[in-house]
Amino acid sequence: MRPEDNPNWFAHSPIARLNNEKALDDIVAEKLSDPSSVMIPLWRGDPLVADGAAGFLSVAARTEFPADAPIVMLGMRGDKAVFAIDASRVAQSPDAAPFAELGAYTPIREAAAVISKDDLAIVGHGRWLFEWHRKHQFCANCGAPTEMKNGGAKRRCGACETEHFPRTDPVAIVLAIHDGACLLGRSPHFPPGFLSALAGFVEAAETPEEAARRELFEEAGVKLTDIRYQFSQPWPFPTSLMMGFIADAESRDLHLDTNEIVEARWIDRADIQAALAGAQLDFRVPPRFTIARQLLERWAGQE
Ligand SMILES: [Zn+2]
Structure with missing residues (x-):
């Protein structure tokens, strides 16, 4: 790319x-x-x-x-x-x-x-x-205080001398699509009407594609077939790397885990295009600085 x-x-x-x-x-x-x-x-x-x-x-x-x-x-x-x-x-x-x-x-x-x-x-x-x-004020290896080094590029433990480097937490974020519509959902901490692509942390010993497939099934009951990586975004809330996918869903059947997703809807491309252009509909698309918005822009701009 x-x-x-x-x-x-x-x-x-x-x-x-x-x-x-x-x-x-x-x-x-x-x-x-x-x-x-x-x-x-x-x-x-x-x-x-x-x-x-x-x-x-x-x-x-x-x-x-x-x-x-x-x-x-x-x-x-x-x-x-x-x-x-x-x-x-x-x-x-x-x-x-x-x-x-x-x-x-x-x-x-x-x-x-x-x-x-x-x-x-x-x-x-x-x-x-x-x-x-x-x-990371304290060493994850021995518990002693750590000290910033290299202008903040790392920390070092004063006791066991282990060096610690800034970590990145990968997240798979997925725009699921089916026959000219895409799936957007609302997590409990979003205000009503604010919809976004579904996302979840990549777990231990898992690929981002596997995380995408697992999250969509766990949260919405959606089975993904073809999963296509698009692009990624550093996301400082606090230390994530968002990895964006567009993926085909097998069907539009939804089975929501309401602890994670309180609302989810399939929305036609024309409505997404209108919302991206600023039309007032009964849902809001995420702001431009989010990868969810960029996934929507990319998909809505495709034939
Ligand atoms: Zn230590």
Whole structure:
């Protein structure tokens, strides 16, 4: 697949990662003292947004944050190093966080409607790393405290020296189709009328295709025949990789597991096309920054 064939948001970051550099801790220290380096502040994963753009600051502004505020290096954007800094521990509310007066710390789903696709990919990367670091303060091998290394690219245990790297949780998300209609469902935490493609985590020792087949049967009683991989999306809620499929269903019979899906409907392509074009129907399609929306766009655009 060519990069341009993946339409997903949170993907295609303009950042070049520096994972192959040998002396990464030295590079991080050098870039932190270079005032041309930039950083994006996040409050609980939500970015500072100013004038319709992500609120990047010079790393020189780091002095306005406590010395122990977590900061990670994401990589290089052109000749500038890009960092993210966590304002969460500094302030109990986003309005009290440093530089809030420049704009607003904005819930990331709202920011996604405003800031550029490039900036959203960077913000998502920072959000993902902070969440992973927050949950990996202690070694999964021996229980001792771990320490951030390489500008946040890994953590190391001070006792047993095990290195821990950021993990990705794969999810299979499936647009099931049958004779000109697709299946959308609503999980209990979605508001009424908000429908999406069905999805589930890939379990231990399972392929994404097997997960797709299992989830659709468990949640909706739908048997999939042909399962076709489309594209993937990093999804920083908190650390998932969404793997998108379009798949043929054997029939339109539904047997819902109402703990997982409270409503599911087969919807004709014409109605999906109308909803994507902005028509007010009795259901809402997911926003553009979701892979479910991109699966719908792809299928609705096919003959
Ligand atoms: Zn350890």
